[in-house]
Amino acid sequence: MRLPRIMMAPMAGITDAPYRKICRAMGLELAYTEMVSSRGLIYENERTEDYIINPDEPPSLGVQLFGNDPEVMASATKRLGEIGRYDFLDLNMGCPARKIMTNRDGCQLMRTPLLAGEIIAAMRRVTQKPLSAKMRLGLTRSSVNVLEVAKRVEAAGADFIIVHGRTADQMYTGRADWEMIAQVKEAMTIPVIGNGDIFSVRDYIDRQAYGVDGFMLARGIQGNPWLIRDILLYEETGEIAPPPTLRERVEVARRHLDEIISIKGPGAIPEFRKHAGWYFKGIPGSAKFRAALSNLNSAAEFRELTEPWLDIQG
Ligand SMILES: Cc1cc2nc3c(=O)[nH]c(=O)nc-3n(C[C@H](O)[C@H](O)[C@H](O)COP(=O)(O)O)c2cc1C
Structure with missing residues (x-):
């Protein structure tokens, strides 16, 4: 073993x-x-x-x-x-x-x-x-x-x-x-x-x-x-990597939601909320983001919600 x-x-x-x-x-x-x-x-x-x-x-x-x-x-x-x-x-x-x-x-x-x-x-x-x-x-x-x-x-x-x-x-x-x-x-x-x-x-x-x-x-x-x-x-x-950029977080979070929908079906979308909250903890405006998450119905909506973050540096 x-x-x-x-x-x-x-x-x-x-x-x-x-x-x-x-x-x-x-x-x-x-x-x-x-x-x-x-x-x-x-x-x-x-x-x-x-x-x-x-x-x-x-x-x-x-x-x-x-x-x-x-x-x-x-x-x-x-x-x-x-x-x-x-x-x-x-x-x-x-x-x-x-x-x-x-x-x-x-x-x-x-x-x-x-x-x-x-x-x-x-x-x-x-x-x-x-x-x-x-x-x-x-x-x-x-x-x-x-x-x-x-x-x-x-x-x-x-x-x-x-x-x-x-x-x-x-x-x-x-x-x-x-x-x-x-x-x-x-x-x-x-x-x-x-x-x-x-x-x-x-x-x-x-x-x-x-x-x-x-x-x-x-x-x-x-x-x-x-x-x-x-x-x-x-x-x-022996190197310590810098934290993931906001763009990386958006990309991985989107992929995560896609996997949830493809493996468990759209009925499991509410399970994604807690993960999304963790991915974007501490990001300015994330309280508003969390409120929007509670009504999330599709991967397309999540893409739209996170689109503005793709252009932010850091
Ligand atoms: C949300 C949540 C669910 C957990 N579920 C399990 C579980 O199903 N089986 C288990 O052995 N431990 C479970 N744990 C305990 C973790 O495996 C781990 O032992 C504990 O969180 C301590 O490690 P950490 O300080 O790195 O979080 C859970 C912990 C959390 C936070």
């Missing part, structure tokens, strides 16, 4: 097939789907399959499953192999959303390290693809148990782990604790991927000190797929 230095984090509502395509054009090698329900998969819920299937998607595609029942997770893994291609498989042990946690899924699995190990073992029995678990530090600061959980999933057959340096109760507040991520790396035999607060090439450079085997990018690529290109450029040449 070869792991790329950077990978796209699974993000519900963000890392769908259109956005994965935009990021691949920036040089991304390994992209993860949004989290996928194991139960949804085995009950052949079409909406669930939509998250995954895109026959034209180049490698490498990682699928992330959530659930808490070893048998259901094993069946879902088998089902995945039947409905489409995947190259990597991940168990969600980090989602802190109430809806997920009350079903004992996501980060709630960190409360039961034995069960987490059983789930990984059950998935391991039915797939030979690289298998990982993505976890946080624990549920709360006073119950940090990432080392114990990481050891369990390693013993159960995981090929690598991804550690987001926050506890569940922090949600996305405060700072990711990279010292703790480094401690996990020290203690493990399998590779450890670090995750949390990489918003710029500088952040990426700073995190090199923690000795992890790779980095997962999440909020840093919302509206900024250039972060991928810029990190790869830095790795290759």
